[in-house]
Amino acid sequence: MNQGIYRIAVDGPSGAGKSTIAKAIAKELNIEYIDTGAMYRAIGYKVAKHVGSDGEELERFLGSDDLVEFLKDTDIDFVKGHIFLDGEDVESSIRTPEMSMMASKCSAIPAVREKLVDIQRNMGTRKSVIMDGRDIGTNVLKDAEYKIYLTASPEERANRRFKELQEKGDPQPYEEVLRDIKQRDHNDMTRKLNPLRKADDAVEVDSTGMGKEEVIQTILKMINR
Ligand code: DC
Numbered sequence: 001m002n003q004g005i006y007r008i009a010v011d012g013p014s015g016a017g018k019s020t021i022a023k024a025i026a027k028e029l030n031i032e033y034i035d036t037g038a039m040y041r042a043i044g045y046k047v048a049k050h051v052g053s054d055g056e057e058l059e060r061f062l063g064s065d066d067l068v069e070f071l072k073d074t075d076i077d078f079v080k081g082h083i084f085l086d087g088e089d090v091e092s093s094i095r096t097p098e099m100s101m102m103a104s105k106c107s108a109i110p111a112v113r114e115k116l117v118d119i120q121r122n123m124g125t126r127k128s129v130i131m132d133g134r135d136i137g138t139n140v141l142k143d144a145e146y147k148i149y150l151t152a153s154p155e156e157r158a159n160r161r162f163k164e165l166q167e168k169g170d171p172q173p174y175e176e177v178l179r180d181i182k183q184r185d186h187n188d189m190t191r192k193l194n195p196l197r198k199a200d201d202a203v204e205v206d207s208t209g210m211g212k213e214e215v216i217q218t219i220l221k222m223i224n225r
Contacts, residue, residue, distance in 0.1 A: 015157030036133035044102030
């Protein structure tokens with residue numbers, strides 16, 4: 001890429017710590033952080049408000065042409081690290097287990113991916129960015145200068161999420177958290193369209209048993225900026 005602009009793609013399964021790590025690296029390198037998962041969550045949030053978060057009506061809507069019109073009418077933006085949906089700050093509303101599941105469902109729909117990938121590619125041409133998600137290195141920013149595949153065992157990821165939910169005052173049984181993580185791994189890795197997988201030219205970082213700072217330093221060393 002020209003004019004000193006560079007892109008860092010970070011992919012990996014749910015709960016691997018992508019957003020925490022990417023945010024810290026963005027700060028360190030003074031570049032923009034783009035959380036693509038938040039964009040799928042925002043769509044999930046809007047869809048859930050419209051037709052509910054499960055059942056026949058949701059299935060019908062996701063497979064219909066109404067969705068295309070609905071998406072045309074949807075505006076997503078980031079302002080100071082918060083995601084805005086149609087002008088409303090939805091940063092905290094989208095961080096719930098229900099919205100995780102909604103995001104996962106919506107992310108399998110071609111019209112949703114098309115819309116969001118378009119926005120994401122645009123964001124990646126204007127300035128240096130670190131973007132995290134599932135298909136950044138394999139699809140959205142295929143020619144990113146740096147690609148990282150950040151992973152950890154399902155048990156470790158469930159444990160981290162379990163603690164996070166507890167701290168937020170929204171506790172969930174560990175077994176449920178682990179089941180959700182495995183379900184989302186399955187959804188993300190087996191969907192037809194741009195499933196989660198490590199790009200051939202990505203460097204894998206397995207953070208099982210590693211502290212946050214150690215992961216950040218490992219990645220910064222790789223990027224060497
Ligand atoms: O990273 P996250 O948990 O906030 O992502 C929410 C869901 O969105 C996740 O189940 C997979 C999907 N997603 C995707 O399909 N592609 C991306 N680039 C980012 C997220």
